[in-house]
Amino acid sequence: MSEREVLELLRENARYSTADIARMTDLEEDEVEAAIEELEATGVVCGYQAVVDWDKLEDERVRAEVELNVRLDRETGYDDISQRLARFPQVKALRLVSGDYDFDMEVEGDSIREVSQFISEKVAPVPEITQTVTHYVMTSYKENGIELGDGEDDERLSFSP
Amino acid sequence: MTFELSDRVQTVPPSGIRRFFEIAEERDDVISLGVGEPDFATPWAARDAAITSLEQGKTSYTANRGRRDLREAIADYVADRFDLGYDPDEEIIVTAGASEAVDLAFRAFVDPGDTVAIAQPSYISYEPGVIFAGGEVLPVSTDEEDDFRLTVEGLEEAGADEADMLVLCYPNNPTGAIMPAEDLEPIAEFAREHDLMVLSDEIYAELTYDGEHTSIATFEGMRERTIVFNGFSKAHAMTGLRLGYALGPADAIAAMNKIHQYTMLSAPTTAQYAALEALDSCESDVREMVSQYDRRRQFVLSRFREIGMDVFEAKGAFYCFPEVPEGFTAEEFAEEVLREQGVAVVPGDVFGAGGDGHLRISYATGLEDLREALARIEAFVDDHA
Numbered sequence: 001m002s003e004r005e006v007l008e009l010l011r012e013n014a015r016y017s018t019a020d021i022a023r024m025t026d027l028e029e030d031e032v033e034a035a036i037e038e039l040e041a042t043g044v045v046c047g048y049q050a051v052v053d054w055d056k057l058e059d060e061r062v063r064a065e066v067e068l069n070v071r072l073d074r075e076t077g078y079d080d081i082s083q084r085l086a087r088f089p090q091v092k093a094l095r096l097v098s099g100d101y102d103f104d105m106e107v108e109g110d111s112i113r114e115v116s117q118f119i120s121e122k123v124a125p126v127p128e129i130t131q132t133v134t135h136y137v138m139t140s141y142k143e144n145g146i147e148l149g150d151g152e153d154d155e156r157l158s159f160s161p
Numbered sequence: 162m163t164f165e166l167s168d169r170v171q172t173v174p175p176s177g178i179r180r181f182f183e184i185a186e187e188r189d190d191v192i193s194l195g196v197g198e199p200d201f202a203t204p205w206a207a208r209d210a211a212i213t214s215l216e217q218g219k220t221s222y223t224a225n226r227g228r229r230d231l232r233e234a235i236a237d238y239v240a241d242r243f244d245l246g247y248d249p250d251e252e253i254i255v256t257a258g259a260s261e262a263v264d265l266a267f268r269a270f271v272d273p274g275d276t277v278a279i280a281q282p283s284y285i286s287y288e289p290g291v292i293f294a295g296g297e298v299l300p301v302s303t304d305e306e307d308d309f310r311l312t313v314e315g316l317e318e319a320g321a322d323e324a325d326m327l328v329l330c331y332p333n334n335p336t337g338a339i340m341p342a343e344d345l346e347p348i349a350e351f352a353r354e355h356d357l358m359v360l361s362d363e364i365y366a367e368l369t370y371d372g373e374h375t376s377i378a379t380f381e382g383m384r385e386r387t388i389v390f391n392g393f394s395k396a397h398a399m400t401g402l403r404l405g406y407a408l409g410p411a412d413a414i415a416a417m418n419k420i421h422q423y424t425m426l427s428a429p430t431t432a433q434y435a436a437l438e439a440l441d442s443c444e445s446d447v448r449e450m451v452s453q454y455d456r457r458r459q460f461v462l463s464r465f466r467e468i469g470m471d472v473f474e475a476k477g478a479f480y481c482f483p484e485v486p487e488g489f490t491a492e493e494f495a496e497e498v499l500r501e502q503g504v505a506v507v508p509g510d511v512f513g514a515g516g517d518g519h520l521r522i523s524y525a526t527g528l529e530d531l532r533e534a535l536a537r538i539e540a541f542v543d544d545h546a
Contacts, residue, residue: 009456013528020532023463024456154200158185158193158505159178161285161334 002027006035007044014048053148055139061108062115062136063092066123068103069131078102081128090118101133112136173289177511184499192534193505194522197334199398199479201453203435204446207397210438211431220430225422226414227255227406228433234440235406243366243376245389251411254418255428255436259364259392259405264290265417266360266388266407270326271296278321279328280311281513282335282482284362287328288513299324302514308473309338309482309515313347322355329377332365332477335512335521337458339477342375349380359387364405365478367396367447370455374477378408385410388417393432395478396447397439402432454479457524457531464535465522468542479525482509484518486542491518501544502537 005025009016018036022029039045054061070081078096085105086094093106105123109115116134124132140148178195185191202208226232232249239245247253256262263286271277273295279287281300291298301319303309311329321327329348331340340348352359359377366374378387392405405428407417458475465472465483472483485494491508498504509519524531 016528020460020528023460024528026459026463152202156193156196156198156200157182158191159181159195159507160197161176161178 002031003035003039003044006032007039010036010039010045010048051144051146053140053143055148060111062110062112063140064107064115064119064137065135066103066105066107066119067101067131067133067135068105068123068129070102070128071130072128076128081126084126085123088118088122090115090122101131169293169295172292176285178507181495181499181505181507184496185505188499188503191499191503191505192526192530192537194524194526194531194534195505195507196523196525198400198525199395199450200525200527201398201450203397203399203402204439204443206442206446207399207435207439211402211435214431214434219434223255223427223430223433225418225427226253227428228437231255231433231437231440232406234437238440239389239391239408243363243374244379245376245408247408248411252414253406253408254414254421255404255406255433256392256421257405257425257428258394258400258403259362259390259407260286261403261421261425261428262388262390262392262405262407262417263287263360263362264293265420266390267291267294267296268420269413269416270358275326276324277326277328278316278319278324278357279513280315280330282309282333282509282516282519283328283330283512284334285512287330287362291328296326300514301327303336303338304515305473305482305484305519309333309336310340310344311348312344313351316348316351321357322351324355324357326358326360327352328360328362330362330364332369332374333480334365334478335480335507335509335516336473336482336519337475337478337480338473338482339369339371340375340377341372345375345377346380349377349383352377352386353382357386359383360390361387362390364390364392364395366391368451368454368479369477370451370458371476388413393436393439396450397436397443398450399432399435399439402435403429404432404436454524457526457528460528461522461524461531461535464531464539468535468539470542479523481522481524482519483522485520486545488545491516491520495520497545498538498541502541504534504537504541 009021018029018032021032090107092108095104097104232253236247236249267290271294275296276299277291277296278299278301288298301315301321303311361377378384378389388407388409390407393399470483475481485491495506495508507521509516
């Protein structure tokens with residue numbers, strides 16, 4: 001059960017120190033460490049990354065949401081196609097979804113040209129892929145549950161009863 | 162001309178926190194643990210409902226006692242959460258914050274010369290409220306050795322058997338103490354035996370971190386002598402919207418409404434729409450905020466123990482109440498830690514009997530700030546060891 005609590009806190013802020021997590025959960029520090037090790041060993045936690053507001057940086061970062069339609073046959077299933085696509089480092093996320101298209105793919109690159117080329121040269125030619133629709137991200141308002149932009153100041157009085 | 166102040170106004174001393182404001186103004190890096198309100202914004206669904214109501218031009222007065230649908234929602238909520246049964250037509254009044262409801266009760270039930278026993282340390286408004294109503298205050302002190310729970314011995318020692326009314330606030334501001342059922346039972350018995358009316362301020366009821374909150378009104382023979390106060394300020398993070406309510410027997414609520422209809426007419430309409438939505442759809446927001454407070458509570462308690470300051474295990478509201486180290490009064494500690502380290506805390510004596518020698522620490526502040534504030538307090542304590 002402690003793993004669940006630790007996981008919740010890591011999802012909130014993966015940079016919480018083990019000491020702080022221990023304080024917040026009333027666990028011992030080594031219990032927290034063991035829980036994190038277990039979460040990593042079992043692959044439940046498979047990485048830690050920063051949540052970035054790209055608008056705050058000078059350098060361009062191009063991101064696109066790509067809808068993919070595929071046609072399956074007896075030899076080829078969703079998993080086969082997903083493996084081919086997921087191995088490209090440009091693909092940041094790949095999900096099989098319900099609805100009008102099959103895969104929802106997030107692609108990232110340094111320029112529109114780079115991303116377009118990747119999709120036209122690496123993705124579209126995959127024989128099972130019948131259609132791609134590329135949506136370039138224009139502005140992001142919220143990422144991983146965190147609202148982007150300038151946070152609001154704490155306007156509360158410093159003392160109140 | 163000079164205004165001649167009424168005796169009642171003159172009797173009430175100026176707020177003890179006032180001068181700390183001025184010290185806090187001198188620094189621009191102050192982290193405040195002196196705040197008695199949530200750091201969360203009102204859940205978005207409730208704010209959105211308020212905005213929609215404004216767009217639709219819902220800006221007129223409501224019924225004196227509040228919108229009927231809101232009173233129904235409140236009745237369902239308190240029945241579901243706290244096992245309290247009140248009729249939305251006759252036994253519930255919606256007010257401009259629980260504070261207004263408490264004031265209405267003092268004015269409706271206290272006559273000049275009546276004695277009102279107040280379990281202390283407690284929220285600072287009860288005492289002035291009693292005085293404004295012409296009553297006499299009887300402080301009933303609670304102690305750290307009882308985890309700041311009210312005891313029958315404490316009531317007897319203070320002479321509360323002679324009082325007309327007893328005011329309780331659990332989960333408690335400023336101590337963070339709670340009153341579990343087994344501790345409330347003898348208090349209820351005392352109230353029945355000595356025929357005390359009870360005002361029970363349960364504004365922090367949702368913020369109970371150990372077991373479930375129990376209302377004193379649920380005990381045998383207590384409903385008819387108790388007014389329960391609650392509201393949306395704390396659990397739903399709606400302090401600025403000013404919305405609370407009182408629950409009580411029909412004739413008592415009618416008496417309070419008599420004052421309310423002449424002085425307030427009705428609680429803020431926009432806030433009533435927000436509150437209705439809050440009860441309708443914001444339960445998971447409340448659960449999330451409660452779990453955040455609970456983590457911070459454990460964090461802050463752990464840090465005080467590491468620093469070497471004695472602190473009892475607060476289990477409610479969003480406060481803990483550590484003892485000041487030797488060599489300081491609470492006031493001195495609060496003033497010096499603010500001047501030297503830029504951490505704002507409230508000295509416990511502000512909250513009445515039993516509060517001296519302690520500090521009220523609010524953890525209604527993000528973890529980053531809590532971590533930094535505690536590090537500064539640690540540095541302060543080390544510097545003065």
